Amino acid sequence: MKTILLFLALTVLASPAADGVKVQNADVSRHGKSVAVSMNMDLSGVKVSSNKAVLLIPVLKSAVKELELPAVGLYSRGRFWQYERMGTTMSGSAETRFRSSEIPDNYYYQTSVPWEEWMNSCTLELRERLYGCCGNNVQTSASTLYAYDVKNDAGAMPSVVVRVDTLYIERQVERPALIRSVEGRAFLDYPLNETAVNPEYHSNGQELKSMLTTIESVLQNPGWELRKIWIKGYASPEGPRDINSALAKGRTEAVRNYIAGSYGLPDTLFELESEPENWEGFRNFVDASSLPHRTEILEIMDGDRSPDDKEWMIKSRYPEDFSTLQEQCFPYLRRTDYRIEYEIKQQ
Numbered sequence: 302m303k304t305i306l307l308f309l310a311l312t313v314l315a316s317p318a319a320d321g322v323k324v325q326n327a328d329v330s331r332h333g334k335s336v337a338v339s340m341n342m343d344l345s346g347v348k349v350s351s352n353k354a355v356l357l358i359p360v361l362k363s364a365v366k367e368l369e370l371p372a373v374g375l376y377s378r379g380r381f382w383q384y385e386r387m388g389t390t391m392s393g394s395a396e397t398r399f400r401s402s403e404i405p406d407n408y409y410y411q412t413s414v415p416w417e418e419w420m421n422s423c424t425l426e427l428r429e430r431l432y433g434c435c436g437n438n439v440q441t442s443a444s445t446l447y448a449y450d451v452k453n454d455a456g457a458m459p460s461v462v463v464r465v466d467t468l469y470i471e472r473q474v475e476r477p478a479l480i481r482s483v484e485g486r487a488f489l490d491y492p493l494n495e496t497a498v499n500p501e502y503h504s505n506g507q508e509l510k511s512m513l514t515t516i517e518s519v520l521q522n523p524g525w526e527l528r529k530i531w532i533k534g535y536a537s538p539e540g541p542r543d544i545n546s547a548l549a550k551g552r553t554e555a556v557r558n559y560i561a562g563s564y565g566l567p568d569t570l571f572e573l574e575s576e577p578e579n580w581e582g583f584r585n586f587v588d589a590s591s592l593p594h595r596t597e598i599l600e601i602m603d604g605d606r607s608p609d610d611k612e613w614m615i616k617s618r619y620p621e622d623f624s625t626l627q628e629q630c631f632p633y634l635r636r637t638d639y640r641i642e643y644e645i646k647q648q
Contacts, residue, residue, distance in 0.1 A: 332524035339411040374398035479645040496551035537631040546577035
């Protein structure tokens with residue numbers, strides 16, 4: 302006689318969390334000193350009208366205390382670029398944000414927080430906050446998605462015991478790997494034509510801290526195993542493309558070296574990409590701007606000339622607009638996107 306434990310995750314099927322938002326597979330589980338929260342958000346029905354923003358905020362809530370988790374921000378085009386220029390978000394640096402034209406149909410949300418005793422019996426709630434112009438909160442609604450009670454020693458993973466008669470054959474039950482990922486974006490500054498990462502330069506210290514904190518949350522959890530760190534670096538269109546290509550590649554490698562050196566991680570753990578010039582972000586900024594020659598600059602961007610020729614034409618024909626772009630746009634085009642993938646070990 303052999304006993305096999307099959308663990309079944311409690312599922313919330315298509316629970317309406319807010320107008321246009323549905324949630325599936327909401328899960329709260331404790332892993333040692335951490336509590337992991339995850340859910341699938343169906344955003345296919347979400348519409349964000351002009352100059353509006355919507356925040357989706359998961360909340361762990363008990364009778365005595367509550368904790369708001371990192372939010373998902375959905376922005377109209379104008380509001381998105383307004384906050385992009387300011388280098389901030391509606392709810393804070395940990396927020397994941399999407400512009401209205403790029404809202405995915407499905408988004409897998411996951412995060413973890415340190416466990417506290419009040420979480421022993423709590424619920425997971427999803428709040429929607431609708432903001433109008435000037436950041437005014439127009440409406441707030443909430444739906445309770447999940448009840449979590451670790452005191453019953455069940456939590457998010459109630460167990461079922463199945464008895465199997467085996468005489469000569471050992472059956473091995475393999476559970477599929479639980480692979481999760483968390484994404485982020487860092488706006489790192491570099492002196493002209495340099496690639497080395499300097500934490501003391503401009504606001505690099507804060508940008509690096511946010512990135513390293515994400516990695517540490519995985520490394521310090523005994524139930525999680527780091528699988529891969531993907532990094533993609535972008536340069537701005539300022540200057541010759543061949544130089545920008547080398548800068549984007551070199552700065553991406555420098556970020557990899559900085560992270561690897563901070564934690565003694567092997568290079569094989571990293572996957573690197575680079576984009577010589579972030580023309581997509583450049584065009585999006587101009588399109589959402591009120592530059593005096595916005596229309597003419599967009600026509601140049603959409604033409605058939607080479608990137609270097611386009612930059613020269615914009616710079617020579619509209620020097621005042623180009624100066625504004627250097628100050629307000631280009632610093633945010635020189636960015637580093639990253640994704641940390643990890644596996645949750647099943648006991």
